Amino acid sequence: MATATLPAEFADAVRDEQSLRRFLHGLPGVDQVGLEQRAASLATRSIKKAAKLWAIDAAIAMIDLTTLEGADTRGKVRAMAAKARQPDPGHPDTPKVAAVCVYPDLVETASHALRKSGIEVASVATAFPSGRSGRDVKLAEVSLAVSSGATEVDMVIDRGAFLEGRYGAVFDEIVAVKAACGQARLKVILETGELGTYDNVRRASWLALLAGGDFVKTSTGKISPAATLPVTHVLLQAVRDFREATGQRRGVKPAGGIRTTKDAIRYLVAVREVAGESWLEPALFRLGASSLLNDLLLQRRTQLEGHYSSPDHLTLD
Ligand SMILES: O=C[C@H](O)COP(=O)(O)O
Numbered sequence: 085m086a087t088a089t090l091p092a093e094f095a096d097a098v099r100d101e102q103s104l105r106r107f108l109h110g111l112p113g114v115d116q117v118g119l120e121q122r123a124a125s126l127a128t129r130s131i132k133k134a135a136k137l138w139a140i141d142a143a144i145a146m147i148d149l150t151t152l153e154g155a156d157t158r159g160k161v162r163a164m165a166a167k168a169r170q171p172d173p174g175h176p177d178t179p180k181v182a183a184v185c186v187y188p189d190l191v192e193t194a195s196h197a198l199r200k201s202g203i204e205v206a207s208v209a210t211a212f213p214s215g216r217s218g219r220d221v222k223l224a225e226v227s228l229a230v231s232s233g234a235t236e237v238d239m240v241i242d243r244g245a246f247l248e249g250r251y252g253a254v255f256d257e258i259v260a261v262k263a264a265c266g267q268a269r270l271k272v273i274l275e276t277g278e279l280g281t282y283d284n285v286r287r288a289s290w291l292a293l294l295a296g297g298d299f300v301k302t303s304t305g306k307i308s309p310a311a312t313l314p315v316t317h318v319l320l321q322a323v324r325d326f327r328e329a330t331g332q333r334r335g336v337k338p339a340g341g342i343r344t345t346k347d348a349i350r351y352l353v354a355v356r357e358v359a360g361e362s363w364l365e366p367a368l369f370r371l372g373a374s375s376l377l378n379d380l381l382l383q384r385r386t387q388l389e390g391h392y393s394s395p396d397h398l399t400l401d
Pocket residue numbers: 150152185303304305306310339340341342372373374375
């Protein structure tokens with residue numbers, strides 16, 4: 085197996101396929117009932133009015149504004165980039181989003197449209213969303229994205245290999261992609277809706293962290309279920325425990341199906357309660373979403389203006 089830069093205590097776990105399997109299957113099992121109850125009870129927590137505007141602004145600043153459609157055009161990406169820079173021209177104090185996320189062939193357009201904005205350019209890669217292609221093709225795609233200006237790469241893991249128990253192959257692929265990323269941040273999409281169990285989600289999270297992923301991300305947004313609160317709890321527990329064990333902080337990105345301010349705030353509450361308040365920053369937490377920003381902007385206007393605001397003044401998501 086390839087090697088990742090790891091603290092000594094984990095060097096043994098990734099020595100070979102057998103050690104990795106032993107490590108991943110030695111992780112504590114997830115208590116499904118306890119996990120789902122805790123996620124549900126945190127989801128009902130209400131937040132005070134004063135905190136709501138803070139939470140809305142925090143959520144906006146942590147969005148990876150995404151378009152991943154076959155029908156995407158350069159014009160659509162330019163319009164998204166303009167919205168990413170200034171989400172609500174009627175309220176210029178509205179924060180910018182964290183990143184714009186596109187397919188590799190649109191990175192150049194996004195990068196040009198976002199220059200000097202401080203907004204990251206994220207590209208999906210490694211045969212997104214299925215992950216079904218050869219290693220060389222996947223790495224070539226990562227190189228295309230990075231050489232076109234991507235500052236972040238959202239790769240998908242090989243779920244087939246993972247479900248066959250070929251953990252070494254998944255690990256090696258993440259290590260190779262990380263190397264191809266150079267300075268770009270690597271987010272590792274687990275596609276949790278295909279992993280079957282919370283135990284598998286925990287194993288996949290640790291595998292991605294051990295292999296050098298900067299973020300673990302729930303979903304592509306292309307299958308159902310996509311992001312859920314319980315699954316996000318498992319990812320947050322993994323980065324929290326990884327930090328305790330190694331001193332290294334990694335990020336979490338739920339993505340897929342997050343559409344409302346209420347949902348976004350539930351995720352922020354989960355981050356605070358599971359990983360801790362220090363994770364509430366764009367370097368460590370993102371919300372991957374194609375259709376969330378407008379609801380946050382409407383709720384923000386409602387908070388500021390004291391009455392419901394019509395969506396007519398906002399461009400479409
Ligand atoms: O990575 C982000 C997802 O593809 C977005 O999914 P969504 O369109 O359900 O928001």
